[in-house]
Amino acid sequence: MHSSATTGFGPYYDAAEPKPLHPILESARPWLTGNGLALDLGAGTGKTSVFLADLGYQVVAVEPDPEGLSRLHARCEGDPRITVCEARFEDFDPPKCQAAVSILSLFFLERSRLDPFLERLLAAIEPGGVFVGQLLGPNDTWVADGCAGHTRSDVEALFASFDLRVWDEVEKDAVTVLGDPKHWHVHHIVATKRQPSSVDMTPPLR
Numbered sequence: 001m002h003s004s005a006t007t008g009f010g011p012y013y014d015a016a017e018p019k020p021l022h023p024i025l026e027s028a029r030p031w032l033t034g035n036g037l038a039l040d041l042g043a044g045t046g047k048t049s050v051f052l053a054d055l056g057y058q059v060v061a062v063e064p065d066p067e068g069l070s071r072l073h074a075r076c077e078g079d080p081r082i083t084v085c086e087a088r089f090e091d092f093d094p095p096k097c098q099a100a101v102s103i104l105s106l107f108f109l110e111r112s113r114l115d116p117f118l119e120r121l122l123a124a125i126e127p128g129g130v131f132v133g134q135l136l137g138p139n140d141t142w143v144a145d146g147c148a149g150h151t152r153s154d155v156e157a158l159f160a161s162f163d164l165r166v167w168d169e170v171e172k173d174a175v176t177v178l179g180d181p182k183h184w185h186v187h188h189i190v191a192t193k194r195q196p197s198s199v200d201m202t203p204p205l206r
């Protein structure tokens, strides 16, 4: 797996297809209101997109991999709730949204390109809206291969204007969906954007 790879996910799609939805979606359920627009970023075959649409969201499913796009189109064909958008994160201008969901996808972009995208993405989430997804920690095997890694303080800084509702930092030796051994270091995150404060805390000038 290489950072910035936006092709070659076919074997992952085959292996992931029969599996249930990622458990973070269940953890995020109390904040997934189903109102407004949800982005499914790195949507793959679109299972999460359909879950979000079933909750009541209009969904934009963003995916660049041709194999993913063909499976996504096959799944969502004729579904007025889901719009498929062929784009890489780095070229995608996120619209204002109530939910930004990215299951095991963002970190495939290298850090220098992911951070500007994350800044745009988190800015696009409306107050009260939710981010759901994963970032890698610096000790993850794939970070040495060029995927983006974020420390705890990076996560705190990125989500400074959010309430972190779920933040599970998991570090363990295990296998990938394809059965390859690797060291995982993952931040599983559910965060809701705070309402802009209506109270001005600035002390008066004398």
Ligand SMILES: C[S@@+](CC[C@H](N)C(=O)[O-])C[C@H]1O[C@@H](n2cnc3c(N)ncnc32)[C@H](O)[C@@H]1O
Pocket (backbone or CB within 6 Å): 004, 005, 006, 007, 009, 012, 016, 022, 041, 042, 043, 044, 045, 048, 062, 063, 064, 065, 068, 087, 088, 089, 090, 102, 103, 104, 105, 106, 108, 109
């Ligand atoms: C591990 S798969 C996860 C797919 C899906 N979210 C799921 O849970 O099954 C990672 C996905 O991220 C997409 N991806 C990787 N790099 C990307 C980039 N730079 N921009 C947009 N999507 C990207 C891949 O094409 C792939 O579909």
